[in-house]
Amino acid sequence: MDLIHVNVNVADAEETIEFYEQFGFEESWEFETPDGETQNRYIAADNGVELQLSDTEGENEFEAGSAWDHLAIGVDDIDSVFEEIDHYGVDKEPADQPEAGARTAFVRDPDGRRVELVESLE
Template sequence: MELIHVNVNVADAEETIAFYEQFGFEETWEFETADGDTRNRYIADDNGVELQLSDTDGETDFEPGSAWDHLAIGVDDVDRVFAEIDHYGVDEEPTDHPEAGARVAFVRDPDGRRVELVESLE
């Protein structure tokens, strides 16, 4: 068994793609539903982990950030990435979590979802 992708609704796919490109994700493919209601765009990291972004053309009636807690992205230097990326809010500034063996920070993506930046302390 393997994780194929995670699907999230986004108000503006272009803005969301630009946010995740800061972490090395690249757009890989897209399709539109047969009824033409939803355009789905996919982005993937170097390991093939994929996010499916369902563009809602500005629709925000879904509760942004509430369907799941966060997406964790491994980085080499949490402090550097935290300082350099464009984000849409800070939930937790870089902090060591020795019990987890990691230094982490939590920021928000364009639709309000929590994104955890994780750096191994080992």
């Protein structure tokens, strides 16, 4: 069994794509719902896992709920990535997490979702 994609609702697909392109995601395909109200654009990581970005006309605020916490993205050099990327808020600056064997940081994407940056300490 493989993880294929995760779907997230976005206020502006283009802005969200630009954010995730900073981590190497590339737009892979798209489709529009039959009613023409929702544009679904997919961006893929190097390993093939995709994020489906659903941009519905007129919807720009979303209730996050408490069941979903964050999306984790692996990076080679967390400190340089943290300094270079455009983000929409910082929840936690880079710090070692020896118990997890990683150095991590948390930033926000255009719709306020938490994105964890992870660099292996090994």
